[in-house]
Every structure is written in structure tokens, then in C-alpha cells.
Amino acid sequence: MVNKNRILVVDDEKLISWSLATMLKKEGYDVETAASGSEAIQKFEEFRPKLVLLDVCLPDVNGLELLKRFKAANEDLYVIMITAYAHADSAVLALQEGAEDYFGKPFNLDAVKHVVNKAFEKTQLKKEVDYFRGELRKKSDQDKLVGNSQKMIEVFKMIKICADADAKTVLVTGESGTGKELVARALHMHSARAEAPFIEVNCAAIPENLLENELFGHEKGAYTDASKRHKGVFEMAEGGSVFLDEIGDMPFLMQAKILKVIESKRFRRLGGQDDVEANVRIITATHQNLPKMVKEGKFRSDLFFRLNVMNIALPPLRERKEDIPALVQYFIKTLNDEYGRSVEDTSPEALEYLMTYDWPGNVRELRNCIERLMMLEQEKTLGSQHLSAEITQSRGEVSRTLHQNGSSDLSGEHILLPPEGISLEELEKLIIQLALKKSGNNQTKAAKYLKTSRDTLRYRMKKFGLGENGREEGEEETGAAEPPLSAGDGYRFA
Ligand SMILES: Nc1ncnc2c1ncn2[C@@H]1O[C@H](COP(=O)(O)OP(=O)(O)OP(=O)(O)O)[C@@H](O)[C@H]1O
Numbered sequence: 365m366v367n368k369n370r371i372l373v374v375d376d377e378k379l380i381s382w383s384l385a386t387m388l389k390k391e392g393y394d395v396e397t398a399a400s401g402s403e404a405i406q407k408f409e410e411f412r413p414k415l416v417l418l419d420v421c422l423p424d425v426n427g428l429e430l431l432k433r434f435k436a437a438n439e440d441l442y443v444i445m446i447t448a449y450a451h452a453d454s455a456v457l458a459l460q461e462g463a464e465d466y467f468g469k470p471f472n473l474d475a476v477k478h479v480v481n482k483a484f485e486k487t488q489l490k491k492e493v494d495y496f497r498g499e500l501r502k503k504s505d506q507d508k509l510v511g512n513s514q515k516m517i518e519v520f521k522m523i524k525i526c527a528d529a530d531a532k533t534v535l536v537t538g539e540s541g542t543g544k545e546l547v548a549r550a551l552h553m554h555s556a557r558a559e560a561p562f563i564e565v566n567c568a569a570i571p572e573n574l575l576e577n578e579l580f581g582h583e584k585g586a587y588t589d590a591s592k593r594h595k596g597v598f599e600m601a602e603g604g605s606v607f608l609d610e611i612g613d614m615p616f617l618m619q620a621k622i623l624k625v626i627e628s629k630r631f632r633r634l635g636g637q638d639d640v641e642a643n644v645r646i647i648t649a650t651h652q653n654l655p656k657m658v659k660e661g662k663f664r665s666d667l668f669f670r671l672n673v674m675n676i677a678l679p680p681l682r683e684r685k686e687d688i689p690a691l692v693q694y695f696i697k698t699l700n701d702e703y704g705r706s707v708e709d710t711s712p713e714a715l716e717y718l719m720t721y722d723w724p725g726n727v728r729e730l731r732n733c734i735e736r737l738m739m740l741e742q743e744k745t746l747g748s749q750h751l752s753a754e755i756t757q758s759r760g761e762v763s764r765t766l767h768q769n770g771s772s773d774l775s776g777e778h779i780l781l782p783p784e785g786i787s788l789e790e791l792e793k794l795i796i797q798l799a800l801k802k803s804g805n806n807q808t809k810a811a812k813y814l815k816t817s818r819d820t821l822r823y824r825m826k827k828f829g830l831g832e833n834g835r836e837e838g839e840e841e842t843g844a845a846e847p848p849l850s851a852g853d854g855y856r857f858a
């Protein structure tokens with residue numbers, strides 16, 4: 365189990381600690397025992413329990429002293445005192461010193477079990493209330509990742525692999541608006557860590573001098589204003605996930621510290637003497653090109669290689685346009701709920717425009733577009749009259765998406781023509797470009813594919829102002845990732 369709760373039982377009566385430990389282990393807890401104050405201190409440091417069952421009368425030290433010491437080291441520690449009835453007054457003192465509960469000897473094992481189980485429910489609940497309330501709300505519906513294109517199926521597979529393997533670091537990459545944050549949340553929610561917190565830090569939004577404090581927390585007195593110990597997100601997310609968004613914007617010095625946390629699974633609070641264990645999964649995301657930043661010396665290569673072991677790369681929406689109809693339906697539904705509307709659909713013409721456009725702002729832009737249409741349109745069907753000019757003017761430029769069923773024929777049903785029309789010449793130019801691409805810019809092969817002569821092909825290429833490689837003269841090589849071509853590929857003009 366990822367987040368097994370640790371309990372330390374401190375009692376010098378061996379039979380008592382043995383019976384408590386046996387019962388608690390059966391309940392699924394990780395249990396250690398100590399028979400004296402000094403042993404308890406040592407075990408407390410090594411084992412870092414979340415709950416201590418503590419006898420008041422120990423041979424070498426008063427249990428109340430230990431209680432104070434443990435509470436000072438970890439204010440969230442849950443302490444249950446065990447006292448002989450003869451010492452009922454010490455129970456009161458213990459509660460004053462911060463113990464949560466006490467039992468008089470002899471006690472009923474079932475009663476202890478009940479209190480311990482409740483204690484963990486309570487601390488879990490507190491965590492949820494403090495850090496998790498918003499996340500739980502999001503869990504219900506908003507983390508739904510819509511898409512059934514092959515590329516998204518690959519993404520879902522990767523999420524599952526990372527979640528099941530409890531991968532300690534995962535890097536999510538993709539252009540802005542492709543759903544990186546949703547993926548990070550989905551990964552958390554579908555893993556064994558789902559019940560523990562998911563805490564997000566936007567590295568770009570927090571000033572450099574505050575970031576370390578935010579992540580690692582500080583000890584009381586670490587600096588002038590530090591009147592109390594403050595927990596950082598690595599501590600708050602114990603057992604769960606820390607999502608470092610915009611990791612590309614993390615200052616260079618902090619990058620080294622993060623690498624250290626990943627490698628040692630420990631960190632130190634500001635002003636602290638001791639390391640604290642970090643039982644968290646670190647999910648990072650960026651829309652930036654990290655390999656390029658590494659080359660430019662802006663991102664540490666060692667951190668990049670560490671993070672890149674598990675990479676979930678989100679494809680831009682223009683490379684998976686077949687997801688658009690489902691996304692549109694999903695946004696109509698969620699926005700209906702949000703605004704109390706009852707929109708049903710888009711008109712076929714509007715959908716064609718939406719499928720034609722390249723969505724540089726990806727899914728976020730599509731969502732905003734649907735929201736805008738719903739604001740401007742009062743009908744149950746969203747028409748195209750309120751679509752913005754960029755969308756209606758996109759005119760199906762050479763936006764090629766790999767045809768998913770692998771068919772190579774260009775029969776009508778695979779050609780999605782721009783709604784406002786396209787000239788035959790433009791179409792011809794497009795087909796020539798595709799044929800050249802398909803044949804690796806081999807004009808003889810391309811001509812053969814188009815069932816024409818090489819001369820005719822050259823004549824037409826010249827007429828359309830296409831260079832040797834099929835690009836328009838003067839057009840720059842963009843390096844944009846295009847789908848790899850093979851003989852069987854079909855295309856959709858979208
Ligand atoms: N596959 C999807 N299914 C449903 N909604 C999605 C999907 N992908 C993205 N969204 C929605 O699009 C919007 C942007 O997603 P998100 O914030 O996750 O993008 P991002 O990649 O983190 O962007 P940025 O780099 O700008 O931070 C959100 O409203 C999100 O809910």
C-alpha cells in the first residue's frame with residue numbers, strides 16, 4: 365500500500381504492547397513498538413509515526429515529557445495516552461499538552477481499535493477539508509478527459525501505466541490548452557494515491573524568493589516573520605501528488621533542489637536541521653520545449669533527463685480533429701449545466717467550420733468558442749453566424765490530418781471540404797502537395813501516383829508556385845510535426 369499509516373506503541377509492559385501491535389497490524393497499520401523512553405525517541409525519529417499510543421509510566425522518562433517532545437517535532441501527530449486508573453490526573457495533563465485521547469488500563473482492545481481508526485479518518489478528513497475540498501469537487505465531473513482518437517487513446521494508456529506503476533515523477537508536455545492539467549489530475553485520481561491530496565503549484569506565478577518556502581515550508585524562526593512552523597506543499601501532499609505546473613519557468617537554483625528531492629526522497633524545511641521524508645509523486649508540466657531550453661542552458665539537463673523518464677505528450681487538437689465533435693458535445697453539456705441552458709447541438713455547417721479551423725489555443729480555445737456561441741445564441745442549435753472571423757476565414761488551409769482508418773482512397777466521405785467552398789485549382793494544388801509528400805518529394809513517383817507525366821506535374825507545380833519540395837516558393841520549413849507518411853495513409857482535408 366502506498367500510504368500505509370504508521371503507529372508507534374510505547375509501553376514497557378511487553379504483553380500490552382504485543383497485543384496492541386498484533387491487533388493494529390491486523391487492521392492494516394504499520395506498527396513499531398518501544399519499551400522505554402529512549403527507545404521511543406529513537407523509533408520516533410526513524411519510523412516517523414503518524415500516531416503514537418503512549419504509556420504515561422515508563423521506566424526512564426515520564427510519558428508526558430515524551431508527549432511534549434513528540435508534539436513539538438510534529439504538531440500533527442496524533443497521540444493517545446495509556447494510563448493506569450491510579451493516574452487519572454495525568455490523563456488530564458496529557459490532554460492539556462495536546463494528546464487527543466486516553467485509555468485507562470486495563471482497556472478493551474476493540475475500543476482502542478475504534479479510536480485509532482477514527483483518528484485516521486479524522487486526520488484524513490482534516491486534510492481533505494484543508495487542501496482537498498476544491499479537488500474533490502473537481503473530481504466529480506470536471507476532470508473528464510474527452511477524446512477517442514488513436515492519439516488520445518495512447519495518452520490514456522500512458523496515464524494508466526504511470527498510475528498503476530506509481531511512477532514517482534511524470535512529465536506532461538503539450539501546447540497550451542491541450543489538457544495538461546486535466547491529465548495531471550486524472551493520473552492522481554486513477555492511482556492508489558487518489559485519497560491523499562493533490563496539490564498544485566504554478567512555478568511561473570510564484571516569485572522566486574517565495575517558491576522555496578511554498579514548496580518546503582519553514583521552521584519557526586527561520587526568518588523574522590516566521591512566528592510559526594509552516595508546512596510546504598511537499599509535506600501537505602504527504603502520500604499524494606504535487607503538481608509542479610510550468611516547470612520550464614522554475615528558477616535554475618530551484619531546479620537543483622527539486623532534483624535533490626526526487627533523488628533522495630527527502631527535503632529540508634527552511635531553517636530546519638533535519639530532513640523530512642517526501643512520500644509524494646511529482647507531476648510536472650510545461651508547454652515549453654525543454655530539450656531546447658536544456659541546449660540553451662536555461663533548464664538543467666540532469667533534471668530534464670530525470671523528469672523525462674515518464675513523459676505523457678499531449679497532441680495538439682489540430683492533429684486529432686476527429687475528437688472535435690465529442691468535445692463540442694461535452695462542452696455543450698457541461699455549459700448547459702453551468703448556465704442552466706438546454707442547447708442541443710451545433711448546426712452541421714457550424715460543426716464543419718469547427719472541424720476546419722486549426723485551434724492554435726487547442727481545447728481551451730474550443731471550449732471558449734462554444735461558451736461564446738452559447739452566450740450569443742438563444743436557439744437550441746448553435747449556428748455559424750456568431751463564429752469569430754478567424755474560424756470562418758480559416759478556409760481549410762493545408763491542414764492535413766492523418767486519416768484514422770488508414771484508408772487511402774479519397775472518396776467523397778473522406779474529404780471534408782471547407783463550408784464556404786474551395787476552388788478546383790486550390791484542390792489540385794493541395795493534391796499535388798500531398799502526392800509529393802507521399803513520395804518523399806520524388807517527382808517521378810508523385811507523377812506516377814497522380815497518373816500523369818513528370819512534365820505535366822512539373823508544369824503544374826510551376827503554375828502553382830510550388831518549389832522542388834512541394835512547398836510554396838519562399839515558404840519556410842516550419843519543422844512542425846506532421847504525421848509520418850506511408851504508402852497506405854489517407855488524408856482528410858479539414
Ligand atoms: N481532452 C479534454 N476533454 C475535456 N476537456 C478538456 C480536454 N483537454 C482540455 N480540456 C479543457 O480545456 C481547458 C484547458 O485545459 P488545461 O488547463 O488542462 O490545459 P493546459 O495544457 O494545462 O494549458 P496551459 O499550458 O495553458 O496551462 C480546460 O478547460 C480543460 O478542462
Ligand SMILES: [Mg+2]
Pocket residue numbers: 544545609
Ligand atoms: Mg495548465
